[in-house]
Amino acid sequence: MAAINRDDVAHLARLAHIEMSAEELDRMAGELAVIVDSVKSVSEAAGDDVPATSHPIPLTNVFREDVVGHTFTAEQALSGAPDAYEGRFKVPAILDED
Amino acid sequence: MTETTPELFRLSAAALAEKLAAREVTAVEVTQAHLDRIAAVDGKVHAFLHVNAEEALAVAAEVDAIRAAGGAAAEELHVLAGVPIAVKDLIVTIGQPTTAGSKILEGWHSPYDATVVERLRAAKMPILGKTNLDEFAMGSSTEHSAFGPTHNPWDLDRIPGGSGGGSAAAVAAFEAPLALGTDTGGSIRQPGAVTGTVGVKPTYGGVSRYGAIAMASSLDQIGPVSRTVLDSALLHQVIGGHDPRDSTSLPDPLEDLVAAARTGNVEGMKIGIIKELHGEGYQAGVENRFNEALELLKGAGAEIVEVSCPNFKYALGAYYLIMPSEASSNLAKFDGVRFGLRVLPEEGPLTIERVMGATRAAGFGDEVKRRIILGTYALSAGYYDAYYGSAQKVRTLIQRDFDAAFAQADVLISPTAPTTAFKLGEKLNDPLAMYLNDVATIPANMAGVPGLSLPGGLADEDGLPVGVQLLAPARQDARLYRVGAVLESLLEAQWGGPLLDKAPSLTAPSLNDTVASHGGSH
Numbered sequence: 001m002a003a004i005n006r007d008d009v010a011h012l013a014r015l016a017h018i019e020m021s022a023e024e025l026d027r028m029a030g031e032l033a034v035i036v037d038s039v040k041s042v043s044e045a046a047g048d049d050v051p052a053t054s055h056p057i058p059l060t061n062v063f064r065e066d067v068v069g070h071t072f073t074a075e076q077a078l079s080g081a082p083d084a085y086e087g088r089f090k091v092p093a094i095l096d097e098d
Numbered sequence: 099m100t101e102t103t104p105e106l107f108r109l110s111a112a113a114l115a116e117k118l119a120a121r122e123v124t125a126v127e128v129t130q131a132h133l134d135r136i137a138a139v140d141g142k143v144h145a146f147l148h149v150n151a152e153e154a155l156a157v158a159a160e161v162d163a164i165r166a167a168g169g170a171a172a173e174e175l176h177v178l179a180g181v182p183i184a185v186k187d188l189i190v191t192i193g194q195p196t197t198a199g200s201k202i203l204e205g206w207h208s209p210y211d212a213t214v215v216e217r218l219r220a221a222k223m224p225i226l227g228k229t230n231l232d233e234f235a236m237g238s239s240t241e242h243s244a245f246g247p248t249h250n251p252w253d254l255d256r257i258p259g260g261s262g263g264g265s266a267a268a269v270a271a272f273e274a275p276l277a278l279g280t281d282t283g284g285s286i287r288q289p290g291a292v293t294g295t296v297g298v299k300p301t302y303g304g305v306s307r308y309g310a311i312a313m314a315s316s317l318d319q320i321g322p323v324s325r326t327v328l329d330s331a332l333l334h335q336v337i338g339g340h341d342p343r344d345s346t347s348l349p350d351p352l353e354d355l356v357a358a359a360r361t362g363n364v365e366g367m368k369i370g371i372i373k374e375l376h377g378e379g380y381q382a383g384v385e386n387r388f389n390e391a392l393e394l395l396k397g398a399g400a401e402i403v404e405v406s407c408p409n410f411k412y413a414l415g416a417y418y419l420i421m422p423s424e425a426s427s428n429l430a431k432f433d434g435v436r437f438g439l440r441v442l443p444e445e446g447p448l449t450i451e452r453v454m455g456a457t458r459a460a461g462f463g464d465e466v467k468r469r470i471i472l473g474t475y476a477l478s479a480g481y482y483d484a485y486y487g488s489a490q491k492v493r494t495l496i497q498r499d500f501d502a503a504f505a506q507a508d509v510l511i512s513p514t515a516p517t518t519a520f521k522l523g524e525k526l527n528d529p530l531a532m533y534l535n536d537v538a539t540i541p542a543n544m545a546g547v548p549g550l551s552l553p554g555g556l557a558d559e560d561g562l563p564v565g566v567q568l569l570a571p572a573r574q575d576a577r578l579y580r581v582g583a584v585l586e587s588l589l590e591a592q593w594g595g596p597l598l599d600k601a602p603s604l605t606a607p608s609l610n611d612t613v614a615s616h617g618g619s620h
Contacts, residue, residue, distance in 0.1 A: 056546025
């Protein structure tokens with residue numbers, strides 16, 4: 001498996017929507033390289049015949065009655081919003097104006 | 099209060115419940131005693147991020163009024179009615195802030211209660227406040243809290259464990275008899291071990307996760323934190339059981355865990371030592387106390403067998419792929435739009451992408467960023483099979499190891515953590531060394547099986563608490579209480595009382611205290 005480098009971290013930070021300074025990218029790349037190296041052995045642990053487990057105790061068909069349950073009022077839903085306008089979340093521009 | 103009044107805050111939840119039921123004390127007195135204790139020692143310990151005095155006293159007064167009025171309502175009071183509790187600040191509460199230890203949620207108030215909090219309210223347990231944690235429960239020392247670390251009551255220069263160091267320190271410092279924690283890789287059990295307290299991670303799905311801010315949804319579990327095994331059982335009984343609002347909640351009826359703790363017995367039981375979870379890499383004092391615990395259990399009629407779980411060596415690595423993958427996805431909701439912090443970029447156009455980038459840069463701490471980036475990496479195209487896919491296969495191997503081990507033993511036993519509490523700052527700049535603290539607790543989360551940590555004594559080399567971990571098959575949480583109660587009583591007989599009797603008082607009289615206690619007026 002490829003080692004993780006500074007460019008990878010910059011790309012991942014963009015995907016994860018976290019702005020990072022040059023200094024932060026350098027530091028993070030170093031730390032992550034050590035961590036990724038230490039978890040590498042995982043890929044050699046299990047053969048193709050071993051099924052994956054996504055949930056420790058699987059439950060199937062967990063449904064509820066199709067009736068309206070508890071809902072928040074608009075006021076409750078907006079109570080923690082950094083910005084709201086006329087009962088709605090106010091979002092910064094979705095598209096760049098340039 | 100006179101000098102002869104017993105210190106209410108030192109009593110267990112079970113003892114407090116008895117005194118309340120017998121009307122020897124009022125719930126207001128009990129709650130006030132704990133609020134006073136918080137005021138006296140939390141400046142040093144910093145277990146609490148928020149103290150909820152007014153509401154807690156109101157709930158206590160309500161319990162007292164119901165009891166005073168008598169009749170059916172008094173009869174129907176829950177056994178823990180009026181017994182106060184602290185709640186980890188990862189669990190949402192109406193009427194108090196919930197921060198998850200993060201600047202991104204500073205000052206945020208949830209519009210709803212977690213199911214476990216609803217159950218505390220239904221039992222009329224006064225909620226003393228919210229306890230400190232590593233940011234979004236990511237850490238093993240509480241040093242990753244955005245609001246400063248919690249200090250270990252045994253030695254204020256040392257870590258209280260993490261992520262639930264606040265809850266563990268609160269019960270260890272007698273600021274609360276009970277607390278709620280959450281355990282994703284050991285965040286209830288490892289703090290229990292290093293603070294000389296009891297912590298239980300129930301079977302996955304055994305306690306509703308609705309209202310616990312998710313880190314890794316397939317690993318997270320809410321559970322009890324206390325000073326005694328019986329107290330954890332009492333609390334587990336309050337919060338456990340099916341919740342339709344958590345789709346991973348087990349439909350099984352809850353066993354009588356309190357009865358299990360009260361009728362502990364290990365005679366004829368097979369207790370398995372996990373070969374891979376002791377010995378090399380474990381501190382000598384930890385190993386010694388662990389071996390003594392085995393001798394005590396043997397003396398009480400248990401048969402000690404050795405089991406091998408060869409795939410546990412991959413557990414830590416697989417955990418550090420699965421947990422960050424799930425965390426990176428769960429934390430995507432902190433976008434600066436729906437709740438919490440919004441930070442505008444210093445220059446350039448104000449687009450949502452740039453606002454998100456600036457908000458998450460300012461709102462998340464280093465460890466959270468590390469895990470989000472690591473998780474984004476493990477899930478990205480080209481790496482998914484090698485990392486996340488492989489880690490999920492390891493999860494299967496760990497489950498098979500547990501299945502084989504439980505075919506040979508009724509419960510398994512290991513040290514909870516490889517070392518006693520280390521110094522604050524000691525591992526802060528070495529993420530990998532920090533991660534190794536959870537090597538013995540992570541397998542339980544990977545397989546969904548329940549685990550309990552209880553105090554095993556003090557290590558010879560540093561005089562600090564050592565934890566002993568018990569593990570049981572999924573849905574067999576009662577076994578943990580049955581064995582834990584036996585080991586606890588054998589150990590306490592040896593120590594001549596609870597281990598926490600040996601902890602520093604935290605209020606050793608200074609000159610000012612001396613003047614005050616002699617009636618100095620001002």
